Amino acid sequence: MKLTRVGASVAMTAVAALALSACATNEAPATNNGSAAPAEQVEQLQGELTGSGATSQETAQATWKAGYGSIQAGVTVNYGADGSGKGRDAFKSGQSHFAGSDRAFKTDEIKEGGFSQCAEGSGLVEIPAYISPIAVAFKLEGVDSLNLDAATLAGIFKGEITKWNDPKIAALNEGAKLPDLDITAVHRSDKSGTTQNFTDYLNKAAADVWTEKAGEEWNPEYGGEGAEGTNGVQQVLGSNGTIGYLDASAAKDMTKAKIKVGEEFVELTPEAAAAVVDASEIEEGRTELDLAYKLKRDTTESGAYPIVLVSYLVGCAEYKDAEIGKLVKSYFQYVTSAEAQTAAQEKAGSAPISEELRGKINAALEKMK
Known part of the structure; x- marks a missing residue:
């Protein structure tokens, strides 16, 4: 019709x-x-x-x-x-x-x-x-809590940090028993808005490491293991030594990393995800009815979770x-x-x-x- x-x-x-x-x-x-x-x-x-x-x-x-x-x-x-x-x-x-x-x-x-x-x-x-918050979920036997900052996360997904006991990860997780185990970084193999927003975070918050601009498709040069759709990522993240990004609604029962914002490590919560929008500004050139936000991925606002x-x-x-x-x-x-x-x-x-x-x-x- x-x-x-x-x-x-x-x-x-x-x-x-x-x-x-x-x-x-x-x-x-x-x-x-x-x-x-x-x-x-x-x-x-x-x-x-x-x-x-x-x-x-x-x-x-x-x-x-x-x-x-x-x-x-x-x-x-x-x-x-x-x-x-x-x-x-x-x-x-x-x-x-x-x-x-x-x-x-x-x-x-x-x-x-x-x-x-x-x-x-x-x-x-x-x-x-x-x-929609984007979770950074991982499975690592013996480790039930993980702190990461943007630069370290970018290094992991760019294939530059390849071991779980890498000094850069250890420095953020004092006292944690990190194994000498290969990291399997899991990304979406299909076009994805989740990938777009995750890579936008890496580019804005860790520009020295992640020099490539955000995109819906994963750069194959960075390696890692690809999985189609959220369900595919969920399945791969069932294996020991994996880390990946996915919609928070699909990561309810998974162990999720805390992300460094300012001087604190922020846990993913609905309130924290909403806070990053409040910490951001409307894009220039918009009318009063056009509330298009330029997300401040590198915010230092206390309690804000920037991967959304x-x-x-x-x-x-x-x-x-x-x-x-x-x-x-x-x-x-x-x-x-x-x-x-x-x-x-x-x-x-x-x-x-x-x-x-x-x-x-x-x-x-x-x-x-």
Whole structure:
């Protein structure tokens, strides 16, 4: 079905819903403190939304759709986890109403225009709705705790540190009984947003060692053992002497390294992962509705865990079809509510956004049309 037909249908049903609910006092399914409001307290909308994009959001999106449906029973939300690139393309061409993406649109991409859903002259709204910590997991018999800094981690994955009892590792783990055993560094063999964010951390936090810029594909010159997908990495990490990076939700039962930030070694927690976003700044050249962050991977902020993937929800600042804009705004407001973020944490292992970030997002979404 072409989107023009979908848009027409959504507009008709949404207009009808508005006529029936003129007495409603609230427009969005969230209260000022970020909590989702009961269905009887929000304007009941009608229609269908189509989104597509990041696979990282797939489980969270399923959770969000279910929660949103309990508040807005008349709205159907569809999300196809086709990958960030395809999601951005689908949104720009008008095949979907919103996108999920593991990166924001670049400023020059936005300047090119051609976003079919957006009103003339409209910018984009991009909000960091899904924060996924990336764990550095290892298996080393007799060792249940490991401290690493960025330079040492980069040396391991670049193939320059090859033994577990290497002096550089030992210096960070005083008293640990590190064996004279080869290190098997496990990386993703397929294109991966996890690899993109992991190598971005290494490049930003250990630039003297990891001189190569971030990329979705692993450089084969660095060696190590490749595994396809998160499941593949999980399987290889079952062997003694291995270390690898993977989404934290897939590393729940694994032993995870602490990462040096400033003068402390930070354990991976949802709060620590969210803290690195708060310690970062919006990229230059962005509008007030475009909350695209330049993550400060080399932060020294106490308690911040810098190896994270931040995935965005992308829509128009103003839609050509105002009724579609109302639906997208309503859904985005629900997704970033405290309840929806907590639900995603429980189901997908993501890190809920902080109250500080929620305040910035709410301010941006209020201006969305």
